[in-house]
Structures are given as C-alpha cells and as structure tokens.
Amino acid sequence: MAIQLRPYQQAAVDAFFAALPEHRRQLIALPTGAGKTIVFGATARRFYEEVARDKPILVIAHRTELLDQAEQKIHFVWPDAFIGRIQGARNEQLGDVLLASTQTLVAGRKIPQPGLIIYDECHHSRAEGALGVLERLGVFESDGPPLLGVTATPSRSDRTELGDIFEHLTYERTILDMIMDGYLSDVRGVKVEVPGLNLGAIRTVGGDYNAKDLSYVMNIEEALDAVVDAVVTHAPGRKTLVFAVDVKHAHTLAEWFQQRGIACAAVDGSMKPEERGAILQAFSDNKLRVLVNCQILTEGYDQPDVDAVVIARPTRSQSLYVQMVGRALRLHPAKTDALVLDLTGASDDKSLQTFARLMRTQRKTVANQAIDLASNDVDELPMKDGESVSEWLTRVAQKREKAAQVAQAINLFANRSRYRWQQVKETFAISYGNDGWAYLYRDGDEFWPVLELRNEKFIPLHERALPLEYAQGVVEGFLALMESKVIDKEADWRNAPMSDRQKYVLDKYRIRYDDTWTRGMAADALGQRFAAKRVRVLQKNFDVQKWRDVLEQPHGQVWLEQRLMTLRAHAQARSRVAQTS
Numbered sequence: 001m002a003i004q005l006r007p008y009q010q011a012a013v014d015a016f017f018a019a020l021p022e023h024r025r026q027l028i029a030l031p032t033g034a035g036k037t038i039v040f041g042a043t044a045r046r047f048y049e050e051v052a053r054d055k056p057i058l059v060i061a062h063r064t065e066l067l068d069q070a071e072q073k074i075h076f077v078w079p080d081a082f083i084g085r086i087q088g089a090r091n092e093q094l095g096d097v098l099l100a101s102t103q104t105l106v107a108g109r110k111i112p113q114p115g116l117i118i119y120d121e122c123h124h125s126r127a128e129g130a131l132g133v134l135e136r137l138g139v140f141e142s143d144g145p146p147l148l149g150v151t152a153t154p155s156r157s158d159r160t161e162l163g164d165i166f167e168h169l170t171y172e173r174t175i176l177d178m179i180m181d182g183y184l185s186d187v188r189g190v191k192v193e194v195p196g197l198n199l200g201a202i203r204t205v206g207g208d209y210n211a212k213d214l215s216y217v218m219n220i221e222e223a224l225d226a227v228v229d230a231v232v233t234h235a236p237g238r239k240t241l242v243f244a245v246d247v248k249h250a251h252t253l254a255e256w257f258q259q260r261g262i263a264c265a266a267v268d269g270s271m272k273p274e275e276r277g278a279i280l281q282a283f284s285d286n287k288l289r290v291l292v293n294c295q296i297l298t299e300g301y302d303q304p305d306v307d308a309v310v311i312a313r314p315t316r317s318q319s320l321y322v323q324m325v326g327r328a329l330r331l332h333p334a335k336t337d338a339l340v341l342d343l344t345g346a347s348d349d350k351s352l353q354t355f356a357r358l359m360r361t362q363r364k365t366v367a368n369q370a371i372d373l374a375s376n377d378v379d380e381l382p383m384k385d386g387e388s389v390s391e392w393l394t395r396v397a398q399k400r401e402k403a404a405q406v407a408q409a410i411n412l413f414a415n416r417s418r419y420r421w422q423q424v425k426e427t428f429a430i431s432y433g434n435d436g437w438a439y440l441y442r443d444g445d446e447f448w449p450v451l452e453l454r455n456e457k458f459i460p461l462h463e464r465a466l467p468l469e470y471a472q473g474v475v476e477g478f479l480a481l482m483e484s485k486v487i488d489k490e491a492d493w494r495n496a497p498m499s500d501r502q503k504y505v506l507d508k509y510r511i512r513y514d515d516t517w518t519r520g521m522a523a524d525a526l527g528q529r530f531a532a533k534r535v536r537v538l539q540k541n542f543d544v545q546k547w548r549d550v551l552e553q554p555h556g557q558v559w560l561e562q563r564l565m566t567l568r569a570h571a572q573a574r575s576r577v578a579q580t581s
Contacts, residue, residue, distance in 0.1 A: 001463040001557055003076045003470060004477060005042055006183065012039045012171040013046060016148060023168035025139060025147040027122065031175045032326025033184050033469075036150045040118045041074035043148060045081065047116045048096055055115030055145075056084075056095055060133070062102040062124050065300035070099055070120060076470065086111060105133045113137075114145050121299055122149030123319060125165055134165065152326060153319035174362040175322070175329065179389050184329040185307070187338040188388040189355025192230040195222045197345035199314055199352055208317045215245045218312060223343075224256045227312045230341045231290060232260065238308035238339060239283075242292040243324045245313045250294040253312065257290050264290040267297070284445075298323040304330035304469050308339040314352055318361070321353035333421035333428040333440060333472055337388055356383040359392070420524065422531035427538065429531040430475070437534050438475045440468065443544050447471040450542060451478065451567070452534065458542045459567075463551040463560055465544075481571040494520025502526070 012028055019026055030036045044057040061067050071083055084095030087104050106129035119125050138144030149166050178184040197217055203210040231240055244250035250266040257264035265279045265288055283291045309328040315321050328338040342354045383392045421428045428440040437452040446465035450458050461474050495518055502522040506513050511525050550556040
C-alpha cells in the first residue's frame with residue numbers, strides 16, 4: 001500500500017512529466033523536510049510504469065545515508081519495487097531501481113544503461129568526478145537518458161553552476177512556502193552576539209569564511225561561553241543540534257556543555273560508525289539534550305523532534321546555512337515551533353547568513369497568494385529578533401487592505417500543523433470528538449498510524465509502521481476528512497471560559513486549575529489524562545506482531561485497503577452531515 005503524496009509532491013511529479021518532452025535535464029528544488037525522496041521515488045515508479053520498463057532507474061547519491069534513505073522511502077511509494085545496490089563491494093545490478101554511490105561510479109563501475117537517472121542532493125553533481133559519470137552515461141546526448149536532479153539548496157550561485165548540467169528548473173518550493181502551508185514547523189531566529197568577534201576580518205575562500213581562521217576565533221573562551229549561554233538562555237528544554245566549525249571545535253563545545261551540567265556529546269566523520277551510531281541513538285532517545293557536530297549532519301539526517309539549531313559555524317554560504325537550519329524544521333507531534341540561534345559578530349557582516357536574511361530572500365507568493373512577498377512591505381517590516389515566520393508575515397499582512405482576512409489565512413497553518421497531539425511516553429494520541437481516538441504507536445524506530453474503533457478495537461491506517469512524520473501524515477490525512485474543530489489548535493472555542501462541566505471533571509480527577517483557564521487549556525489537561533488511559537488500552541489490545549503477520553500477506557493488504565475505504569467514506573459522510581446541521 002503506497003502512501004498518498006502531498007499535493008505539492010504530486011504537483012512536482014506532474015511537472016516533471018509535463019516538461020519531459022522539451023527538457024531532458026530537469027531540476028527540482030525542495031527544502032529539507034519536504035520529502036524529496038518521496039518525490040523522486042514516485043517519479044521513478046511512474047517513469048518505469050508509463051515510459052520505459054526495459055531499463056532500470058538509476059539513483060545516484062554521494063553518501064551512504066542518502067542511499068539508505070532512498071531504499072527505505074522508495075518502497076513507501078513503490079512497495080513492490082526491486083531495488084539493487086551498487087556501492088563498494090555490493091554490485092546488485094538486477095533491479096527496477098539501482099542505487100549507486102557517486103564514488104563507486106567515479107571509480108569506473110560498469111552498470112546497465114538506465115532509462116532515467118535521478119541525482120539526489122544534486123548540488124554535488126559537479127564535484128568528485130560526478131560530471132564525468134554523467135557524461136559517460138550519456139545524459140548530454142540527444143538520445144541519452146533523462147536526468148532529474150533534486151536539491152534543497154536555493155542559492156543563486158548554485159543555480160548558476162548547476163545550469164551547466166540542468167537545463168530547466170521544473171518545480172520549486174521555498175522554506176517560507178512550506179512553513180505557511182503547514183508542512184514545516186513555524187520557526188523563529190535569534191541573533192547571539194559573540195563578544196569581540198569580527199567576522200568581517202576573517203579571510204574568505206570560495207565565497208565562505210576560511211575554516212582555519214574561523215576555528216581559531218570560535219574556539220576562544222568568549223565564543224565557547226556564548227554558545228553555551230545562548231542555549232541555556234534561549235533554548236531551555238529544547239532538543240538542540242549545534243553546528244561547529246571543525247572536529248576540535250565540536251568536541252570542545254561538548255565539554256563546555258558537560259561542564260555546565262547539560263547532557264551533550266559530539267560526533268564527527270572520523271568516528272567509527274558504531275560509536276557515532278550509539279551517540280545518535282542516545283540523542284534520538286533523549287538521553288542527550290544537546291548534540292554537537294561539524295557538518296556531518298547537514299544532509300541525510302532526520303530527527304524530527306529537534307526544535308533548536310545553533311549556528312556556531314557562521315557562514316556566508318546560503319546553501320550550507322539552509323542545510324543546517326533545515327534540521328529543525330520537520331514537523332513533530334510534540335513540537336510547537338523551531339528556534340535558530342545565529343552566532344554573529346559585534347560588527348555586522350552583510351554577507352553573513354542569518355535566518356532573517358534568509359527569509360527576506362525567499363520572496364515568493366505564499367499562503368494561497370494571501371501575501372505577495374515581492375512587495376516592498378517585506379523590506380519596510382523586516383523580521384524582528386526572536387519573531388517567528390507566522391508572526392512576521394501577520395505584521396506584513398496587517399499593513400494591507402483586508403488585513404484581518406489575510407492574517408487569518410496566514411494563521412490557519414493548514415494541513416498537518418493544526419492538530420493538537422498528546423504524548424504519553426513514546427506514544428502520541430489525539431481525540432477527534434465523540435470518544436474517537438487515533439494514535440502513533442511506536443514499533444522500534446518507526447510508528448504505526450492507528451485508529452480506535454468501537455469496543456476497544458483498533459485498526460492500522462497503513463499496512464506497516466512508518467517513520468514518525470509519515471505516520472503522522474497518514475493519521476492527519478484521515479482526520480482531515482472529518483473537518484473536526486475539536487482538534488484544531490486555532491478553533492475559536494478554545495479561547496472561551498471553562499464550562500461548568502469541565503470544572504467538575506477537573507475536580508474529579510484532582511487536576512489543579514485557576515479562573516484564568518480557558519476551555520482550550522482545560523481540554524488539553526483533560527485530554528492528557530484521558531490519553532494516558534486510552535494508550536494503556538491500545539498497548540493491551542493492539543497486537544503489533546499479529547498485524548504485521550496479517551499485512552505481510554497480499555489478501556491482508558487488500559482487506560485493509562477495503563476496510564479503510566469504508567472508514568474514509570463514513571468519515572466524509574459524517575462531516576457533510578455535521579456541516580448541514
């Protein structure tokens with residue numbers, strides 16, 4: 001059972017095929033968290049099924065983590081795809097999809113002629129001999145295979161360089177687009193000044209700060225203290241990822257955090273994979289609150305509950321900056337927003353990337369054309385320090401005619417970000433009214449999207465467990481059919497005074513409150529109490545192994561799909577009745 005594409009993902013796939021007759025070398029730019037792998041996986045399946053079945057799809061990436069990610073997520077949209085790996089000692093050349101490392105192809109490994117080539121994180125396509133690989137595969141020949149490149153880097157310099165390889169920018173979404181459509185977390189930036197730091201005096205190499213010079217100034221005591229103080233002051237309780245200049249800086253920062261009593265560790269590329277993996281797992285399991293790295297986690301690293309990023313490696317490169325910021329932008333059920341801490345100098349270097357400057361460059365029409373960011377309003381009202389994207393654009397909107405309507409459109413945060421989940425240990429639960437509950441139930445490193453039926457029975461909403469963000473999307477896609485205002489974080493009823501019934505139930509369960517509480521606050525407190533009870537029932541009655549065994553069989557998958565179609569139809573019918581009553 002393939003997962004359903006988000007609307008913009010489907011639009012990206014459709015745009016590729018619409019442009020294919022005229023453009024053989026296409027580029028799609030989507031920010032971190034937008035699901036680039038899902039997009040090119042769906043493109044691969046459609047190309048194989050509709051254009052050419054006699055040749056494999058070749059996916060190229062420069063890191064093992066990206067190839068692993070591709071292997072997992074292609075199966076989300078193409079469950080029966082036969083995938084082969086061409087990397088190092090592995091030479092699995094029979095398959096519908098071949099996943100190949102850039103280094104192995106540069107070394108001269110022979111492969112079957114592909115029908116379509118997909119280059120993941122294609123801003124690397126000019127490096128490491130990759131251009132020679134593309135030439136050998138014939139992508140620049142008139143009868144050669146089409147090429148699709150996907151990247152998260154939107155900078156003008158990247159586009160100029162990539163223009164030698166890709167002839168058409170087919171589809172693009174910016175971070176700003178994705179935040180306002182509710183597919184990325186709302187985010188705010190805070191500038192932290194490092195005493196005595198003058199970034200403008202540091203030499204530049206290839207358009208960015210000289211790493212050796214930068215390491216020297218960022219490793220002094222004042223700079224190290226500034227990083228730790230920034231996290232303590234601005235990100236207490238947040239799960240924080242710190243980007244350091246180099247290995248020495250990363251490990252020194254980790255020691256600085258540890259001396260302040262903060263659970264922290266550092267990872268770098270020289271570590272053995274098992275050692276690095278153990279630290280990443282400890283961070284995932286919340287045994288560490290802060291993780292420091294020196295650029296190895298800029299690509300192919302997904303930890304959706306990270307809600308703070310510290311740029312302790314100041315940069316002039318928008319590409320690098322976007323990759324670092326993107327680590328905090330994924331949605332998570334327990335996450336309200338993300339925080340970016342920019343380390344800056346006392347003097348303002350106009351080339352230094354900061355979050356506010358990044359947002360000003362992304363002047364596109366967002367929020368269903370509610371705000372035209374190409375207007376002068378953006379320049380007249382720059383982001384304030386500590387202001388979130390939604391707060392900033394609401395201020396911009398309020399300058400316009402029909403300000404109330406526009407501000408309301410911006411604050412909707414449609415789609416996945418509008419729901420209020422309750423977390424009970426490692427399970428997430430949500431009540432959607434009339435005693436209905438849905439869950440994200442952990443199974444190893446993944447989660448089952450689960451719906452509770454009557455009589456304490458449960459049914460999965462997908463045929464297998466998924467990474468958290470995809471499981472969340474499956475549940476919320478189902479809930480969206482009901483259009484229930486009970487779970488909408490922006491519903492008007494939440495601001496009304498508590499009802500007498502709520503006070504009675506709060507007293508019954510000995511939950512402390514005061515007269516300032518609203519109906520929404522009371523509902524959240526009661527929801528947390530009731531969620532704990534429902535999760536205990538879920539743990540008792542939802543047999544993961546039983547469902548796994550059933551859904552590994554084709555007839556089990558068919559049964560589930562038919563059952564879910566019936567449930568979706570009933571949900572839509574109830575929604576229509578509610579709207580007319």
